[in-house]
Amino acid sequence: MAAPNSTTISHLTFVLVGIPGLEPWHPWISIPFTLMYTAAALGNCGLLLLIATQRRLHEPMFIFFSMLAVADLLLSTTTVPNTLAIFWFGPKDISFTSCLTQVFFLHFGINSESAILLAMGFDRYVAVCDPLRYTTVLTNEKIRKIATAVVLRTFCVIVPVVFLLKRLPFCASNVIRHSYCDHIGVARLACADISLDIWYGLAVPIGTIILDFVLIAVSYVLILRAVFKLPTKDARHKTLGTCGSHLCIILLFYVPAFFNFLTNRFGHNIPKHVHILLADMYVLIPSVLNPVVYGMKTKQLREQMVCALSRKARWC
Numbered sequence: 078m079a080a081p082n083s084t085t086i087s088h089l090t091f092v093l094v095g096i097p098g099l100e101p102w103h104p105w106i107s108i109p110f111t112l113m114y115t116a117a118a119l120g121n122c123g124l125l126l127l128i129a130t131q132r133r134l135h136e137p138m139f140i141f142f143s144m145l146a147v148a149d150l151l152l153s154t155t156t157v158p159n160t161l162a163i164f165w166f167g168p169k170d171i172s173f174t175s176c177l178t179q180v181f182f183l184h185f186g187i188n189s190e191s192a193i194l195l196a197m198g199f200d201r202y203v204a205v206c207d208p209l210r211y212t213t214v215l216t217n218e219k220i221r222k223i224a225t226a227v228v229l230r231t232f233c234v235i236v237p238v239v240f241l242l243k244r245l246p247f248c249a250s251n252v253i254r255h256s257y258c259d260h261i262g263v264a265r266l267a268c269a270d271i272s273l274d275i276w277y278g279l280a281v282p283i284g285t286i287i288l289d290f291v292l293i294a295v296s297y298v299l300i301l302r303a304v305f306k307l308p309t310k311d312a313r314h315k316t317l318g319t320c321g322s323h324l325c326i327i328l329l330f331y332v333p334a335f336f337n338f339l340t341n342r343f344g345h346n347i348p349k350h351v352h353i354l355l356a357d358m359y360v361l362i363p364s365v366l367n368p369v370v371y372g373m374k375t376k377q378l379r380e381q382m383v384c385a386l387s388r389k390a391r392w393c
Contacts, residue, residue: 088251090170091263095163096357097254098350107164110357113365114157120368121146131381137215138204139378141197142371144224145326148193149364152186155179156360160256173247176258177239183259183360184235187334188281190363191289192227194327198293199223201320206303234281241274254349256357261341282338290331297324322374326367333359 095103128134128143159179163169171179203214238260245267255262264274300320307313337359340347371378 088173088247090172090251091176091258091266092168092252093159093163093171093256093258094168094252094254095160095256096350096353098348099354103164106354107161110157110161110164110361113361114153114161117149117153117157117361117364117368121150121364124368124371127378127382127385131385134378134381137200137211137220138197140220141193141200142378144227145190145193145197145367148186148190149367151182152190152360153364155182155186156257156357160357163256168252171258176253176263177242179258180242180260180263181235181239183257184238184281185231186360188234188285189227189231190330191286191334192230194323194330195289195292196223196227197323198296198327201323202296202300204319205300205316230285234285237277238281241277245269245271245274255353259356282334286331286334286338293327322370325370325374326363329363329366329370333362 094100096106099106124146125143128139156179159169159171200215203211207214242260242263245264246269247266248268250266253262253266261274261278264271264278297320304313304316307316333355337355340352340355372382373379
């Protein structure tokens, strides 16, 4: 009997199975995931509320903090509730349209967070290397333009991913061995050539995330050169202290990002369940820890937090 024409058949729904091989442990794994997601939501929403209500925090650095908090909320909320539903109730059906929507917002969150970290690197470069022009360079108008550029760049880079997937026929298995939909994970289920998806999936992180990291590294080389020219050790220590929170969140984002990227491309001997568990943690841990880093490393933020919680908040 003749094989069906694969170009005319495509699944309307897919099935997400969570972490393959760890199904008996899903209820237990859901406990730390629930706690971490709750902490991420409360921490980032609290940070946004604090920055919005405290006038002394209406400065470029804290505006960039708030942008990063929005990206963290988008990234974690796009994936974690769906993952928890699978952990609690078993494999979950997801429509093709919903899957594409999740792919878009997942990659939008990751790429926008990288772009925001680059903008924060520029903020620290101006603050350290050209402090006298800081208020004239990073005006509210400039920050609005930077935010618009972040959104437009990310949108233009991620939208093609949706159309690349939409063009593919899916006539084989509809089971996605993952906790959420991602570009290459869905493309691999297609019964057609996915070379374009693979190359685009490789080009996007190289042209955005890796390039952003290189530019941030360049900005810190210039910052360190300026710091070492300062006359006293105290001055050098104080200046580097203003970059502490940014450096920490750079590590929290890029180290897992590069590890996830490399293991997906080259870690063929790593068990599938380890891949999926690392991918689940990758979208959650920065969202949990970023607000903690802000609070620990940024003195002005700590002071305004205490001020907002005290009875004398109206005089702060």
